[in-house]
Amino acid sequence: MPMISVNIDSLVPDFVKRFEPYVPSRPDDVLKRFYGCDTLYRMNNNENPLGSPxxxxxxxxxxxxxxxxxxxxxxxxxxxxxxxxxxxxxxxxxxxxxxxxxxxxxxxxxxxxxxxxxxxxxxxxxxxxxxxxxxxxxxxxxxxxxxxxxxxxxxxxxxxxxxxxxxxxxxxxxxxxxxxxxxxxxxxxxxxxxxxxxxxxxxxxxxxxxxxxxxxxxxxxxxxxxxxxxxxxxxxxxxxxxxxxxxxxxxxxxxxxxxxxxxxxxxxxxxxxxxNDDAGHLSRSRDMVARGKEFLEGELSALGLEVVSGQGNFVMAKLPISDAYVYQKLMAKGVMVRTMTGFRFPNWIRITISHPEALQACTRHLGRILEQSDPDKGRERG
Amino acid sequence: MHTSARLHIPTDEAFLPLVTGFMDQAAEIYGLPEQETLSLHLAAEEIFMHVAHFVHPDREVDISCGQISRGVRATFEFPSDTPNLGAFNITASFSRDQEMDMQRLGLFLAARSVDCLKAERPRADRIRLTLEKEKPYSQHADYPPAPEATRKATAIKLGEPDDMGLAASLILRFAPQGPYPEACKYPQRLVDMNRGQEMSAYVGLDSAGLLGGALLWHWLSPQTVECYGPYLFGSCQDMDLAQRLVESLIGHLGRTSCISLVNHCPADSLPPGYFQELGCLELGQEDDKRHVSIRMLKEDSGSLIWAEPPLCDFLQSMYNHLALPREIRAPEWKAELEPESFFFTQLSQVENAAWLHPEIIGRDMEDSLNNHLQLFKKKMITNVFFRLDLGRSAQSEIIGPLHRLGFQPRLVIPYGGEGDLVIYKHDLKTCDYSNEGK
CATH class of the missing domain: 3.40.640.10 (Type I PLP-dependent aspartate aminotransferase-like (Major domain))
Known part of the structure; x- marks a missing residue:
């Protein structure tokens, strides 16, 4: 039986054709396999690392x-x-x-x-x-x-x-x-x-x-x-x-x-x-964010980065090199941040406040990546 | 832009007058000059007759003709129980005393009557041929010189068609050594490409509205944009303008489907920190190297790549350099190949180069590639490039022949085709011309 010929294109409104489908990130297990990391600190979606009440x-x-x-x-x-x-x-x-x-x-x-x-x-x-x-x-x-x-x-x-x-x-x-x-x-x-x-x-x-x-x-x-x-x-x-x-x-x-x-x-x-939870989830979370922001702002500034930090459980930092490249290098170390090019902030990353261990891993690896990078060529030295 | 006109008819030679009449009238309505319409007429006639000869008359062919800003585009889509398309190759020749060659003469003539001819399979059982015939364009030298900015550029905007013509003229004046898009040599063609959304630009203007800089760009694939520049015009421009042009483009593309942005830039005008060095393409002379850079615009979630062993080490080193997560595997099955290959050839005067695009990989791929190399050698074309799309599994079949013939992989453009695109360059020193003249 021959396949029925359907002109699907003619059925789609123009405003839908102009829109590009959003491609979400792959599940953690797939990302870990591709990037070769055992653990993954999720600091990309502004989730609460303390979980739910x-x-x-x-x-x-x-x-x-x-x-x-x-x-x-x-x-x-x-x-x-x-x-x-x-x-x-x-x-x-x-x-x-x-x-x-x-x-x-x-x-x-x-x-x-x-x-x-x-x-x-x-x-x-x-x-x-x-x-x-x-x-x-x-x-x-x-x-x-x-x-x-x-x-x-x-x-x-x-x-x-x-x-x-x-x-x-x-x-x-x-x-x-x-x-x-x-x-x-x-x-x-x-x-x-x-x-x-x-x-x-x-x-x-x-x-x-x-x-x-x-x-x-x-x-x-x-x-x-x-x-x-x-x-x-x-x-x-x-x-x-x-x-x-x-x-x-x-x-x-x-x-x-x-x-x-x-x-x-x-x-x-x-x-x-x-x-209805009264077990202190909100105050614990706010405390964690306050301490995490203070740490992160200090560490990022020490790396010479411009930092934008306000309300919410995240901070933004401007990198001297491509945000996507840094994302990929950090992912290989099990650290997941959010690139900001899609937010129209080229070369910025947004970091969700998380546990001290995750924040330390993030700033440590970020420091090494920046140290090894050459903004003129946008890649690692040597 | 008009919508296209369409014909849906049986593959019966009796319909030939309808096909040619349709093509003539559509081309006239779409504004193609008489001489170019005649060429399109000839191509349509030959292709239809060829299809009618090979495809059973109770099958049908879809023909369309539509306007593009540079001229007219026609398509022929038909069942694939047909013809070998090797006669479309730039190397094709025929002899009068061989019946098969005479049958292929039509395709040979058609390919040479149009400016672009591509073949693809929209479905496994169908072939679509796309032809383009362009309006005639005058060279840059025929245009009056464009004035450049006399003060520092203050405003950035998306270039309009008129800006493109001026930008072309200024690019040739201020960056004559390139790289720049081939279309810059024909300013009106660049204007038309902008009207047709085939080439866009961000331009910097001074307070008098004169161009101080430009960054040209076009879509290479649904996920990749190729940009040229930034170019700076006049004496009072600085890297601040270059940076603003680059940021404007990245900001614009950030919420589109673009994943990778490839850059070709004249020396010293690319602002630091936005692109990674991808590699360079030598264009014959030792000192004529075209540096190519790349910027990924999205977080990469990883991909599976199918590639034959000769290419794997190169791919791995490129992916390590770009920090891109890729799993490289050898294909587990062989694609069923057609008898003849068809490589669409794009010639670049600027680079004295030929770019080969594999439209159909056939069983004769190695011989056909070798024939192409011989032709380019005779024509003194020193730079031969080959685009290999790792997203199209059948193309992995040609990796071995490419390496045996002396092609060397130089660049990987992530998402440059249906998958990652490998750019091969032919090294003349290692070329095996043993089959020459056979």
């Missing part, structure tokens, strides 16, 4: 196998209620998704139609830009100013077809943040005309006194949506669970685009347990 870990450990054959709560009922109680909002103001990436998609789908655009920074978490573009919407990108979101620049890039402004607070990867005063000033200027998303993925790591809690501003600014996640501080990245909070009328509209049943049962139960 003990009670959440217990939920995962004791999850009854028969429950795996039953659909989860379609709207994460118990978790929404628990989040509402913790955040002092109503359950109707909360939508839980399969990671924060999914709730970004919900918001874009709810508010954008053909010809619309979103506005965000050029050097920030890439998913706002990606999700907009492969949904067929323009992403209008505003250069950072002194590593920070540029308030006036964002306003200047808004046009008649703008629907959503995405602000990453603190910004990934620079760690810069808007204070409560700045955020309120921006929201006042927006004056309810566009949706403003404030992504607070690193909220629980933030210790600056003037760092704002966006959720407290929702009542005054009903066009504000706040994203948070259980992937970072709560150490549940592998279960994919995040959420958004907004005004009841805004969330009601977003709910139309929600993919129900997308959040699995273990994730929902572990997230409830994490919220």
């Amino acid at each position: 003990p009670s959440a870990a217990e939920v995962v450990r004791k999850f009854p196998p028969p429950s795996a054959s039953i659909y989860p709560s379609g709207d994460s009922f118990h978790l929404c209620n628990e989040l509402a109680r913790h955040l002092q909002v109503s359950p109707e103001q909360v939508i839980v998704g399969n990671g924060a990436n999914e709730v970004i998609a919900f918001v874009i789908k709810a508010f954008c139609r053909e010809g619309d655009n979103i506005v965000t920074a050029d050097k920030t978490f890439a998913v706002y830009e990606w999700l907009a573009e492969f949904s067929g919407f323009e992403a209008r990108l505003v250069p950072l100013r002194e590593y920070s979101f540029d308030e006036q620049g964002l306003l200047d890039h808004i046009n008649a077809r703008t629907k959503i402004i995405f602000i990453c607070n603190p910004n990934n990867p620079t760690g810069t943040y808007w204070s409560r005063e700045q955020l309120e000033s921006f929201l006042d200027q927006v004056d309810g005309r566009w949706i403003v998303v404030v992504d607070e993925a690193y909220f629980e790591f933030c210790t600056a006194r003037d760092y704002p809690d966006g959720i407290r501003l929702i009542e005054r600014y009903p066009n504000l949506v706040v994203f948070r996640t259980f992937s970072k501080m709560y150490g549940l990245a592998g279960l994919r669970i995040g959420y958004l909070v907004g005004s009841p009328e805004l969330v009601q509209e977003v709910r139309r685009t929600v993919v129900v049943y997308s959040v699995n049962s273990v994730a929902q139960q572990a997230a409830v347990a994490a919220l």
